[in-house]
Amino acid sequence: MVSPDDIRRRIETALPGARVEVADTTGAGDHFEVQVAAAGFAGKGLVEQHQLVYGALGTLMQEIHALSLRTSAS
Template sequence: MGMISPEQVETMIKAELPDAQVQVQDLTGGGDHLQAIVVSSQFEGKSLVKQHQLVYGALQQAMASEAIHALALKTYTPASWQATRQAV
């Protein structure tokens, strides 16, 4: 299985979380270490672990086939994302 593009990761996450804002970065340029920032109202009221499980669920096949070796994940609700943006 070849490497996966950030765009493909974004598409897979949005398939599972249609309202999500997704930013995927390739940290190494090699496609195997990605960072994803996901903002979704579906995270409301869920623990970080549950939020991450939702995203990993969307990427299960890609991760199982080792298209994604490492994914640094940051998840936010729209409100927590706004708070983060204002703190900068």
């Protein structure tokens, strides 16, 4: 089971200085809402921003059934 802290740590490691908020929407560890604000997103489109987050999560994505992402440059 994936925890919000697992997700937060992976994103913060990949995007130093990012502000990350993670909510487990069902309590089952497989549905999450994630908000990420990172300077590393500057000049990147929404798809590129989301790809960076997916890349940061890596193998955790195999255990996540639903992921709602909101990203922005800080």
